[in-house]
Amino acid sequence: MIEVLYFAWVRERIGLPRERIESQAKTVAELVEELRSREERYAAAFADTTALRVALDQELASFDAPLAGVREVAFFPPMTGG
């Protein structure tokens, strides 16, 4: 099981802040493919991954990063702090 978190407009588009999912994905990109194929709201949220960032266990990562041993995956738009 993997904990998947969504923030900002990704959270709004999908309609929930987090969920636990069963996944066979070996990389972030494979997880994105699984999520996209679930429902239209996921497909909409993940339509353009260049507009998204991903963090694995609270560290920024790339979409080709492996998921082995990862407990928490977060998807969000580019950050706007400061």
Place this chain on the structure above:
Amino acid sequence: MGVVVQSAAFDLAAEIAEFSGRVLGAGAVVTFTGVVRPEGGLTGMEIEHYPGMTERAIARIVDEAVRRWSLEDALVIHRYGPLKPGEAIMMVATAARHRGDAFAAAEFLMDYLKSRAPFWKKESRDGGATWVAAKDEDEAALKRW
């Protein structure tokens, strides 16, 4: 070094006084405050963040500043939740023996907080609310470091 992430407003004068009091050996204290810009009919702002990652990401940025410049101390306070135009969003303070280090470190902290700390701003106006898009120049600003 201090990192504070909170929804409550902070007392800027009190924070600066306390920070300055802690670093009496420093010849230079630089502070920066980010404020919700009261323009374009803005009625409010909501800041979302990623609890846990936020604190870690900011601490890492502060560590990097300490590694690069000769700092006596550094402080970052960043708010989340609902804010009104004119309210302070965040502040950074740096203390060093000389102002060059204090200014450079403060700018570095600001540049990295903009695009490497997991905050997202949503602006409200009469017509509705919209997420603030990250700017290309904010990403480009990191290249100078």
